[in-house]
Amino acid sequence: SAVISQKPSRDICQRGTSLTIQCQVDSQVTMMFWYRQQPGQSLTLIATANQGSEATYESGFVIDKFPISRPNLTFSTLTVSNMSPEDSSIYLCSVEERSSGGSTDTQYFGPGTRLTVL
């Protein structure tokens, strides 16, 4: 499976500021995904990032609030903009496992970025 790293691992930010989270994969992948895990809750998909095209956002998430970059096949960033305390969450990136037959539907996750907004 791919090895995924994220930076920063955690941060404490002030209301109204923005934070950019980086996700690095040790192999080239087509699709990268960004999830949010609010305190004590499950994971919710924010968006899917395909290299060379605009990210696709899920219902309830917008590009102005969560801009995503995908400059190459091993890297992506998620920015949490104009933060409020409600944005305090763990943000995780994931990549899809591929096989010779195509998609396996299996995703592997990074360690997450724990964000606290004061």
Added chain:
Amino acid sequence: GDSVTQMEGPVTLSEEAFLTINCTYTATGYPSLFWYVQYPGEGLQLLLKATKADDKGSNKGFEATYRKETTSFHLEKGSVQVSDSAVYFCALSDRPGAQKLVFGQGTRLTINP
């Protein structure tokens, strides 16, 4: 829409006890099913998966069988250890190439020595 429902937690067991965490799903197609585990302070790790009816996924002593007739994917382990303490998430991918995982709410498991 697709959904996953897990048994309410938290669950507390003694070491060497038998574990079952229930998971049922609703999906329009033929989903792939997954169990992920999140150890304290860490990200999610894939524990096991099953891609079609009657498949059994297994890993680290954990097992789950894809039951289409009951739309279930219950996680079991015969003898739990303190190191199994974590949050367990059941998830589905509703169709090949959908590339979207739908997660259950998670079940926090604590194993006491």
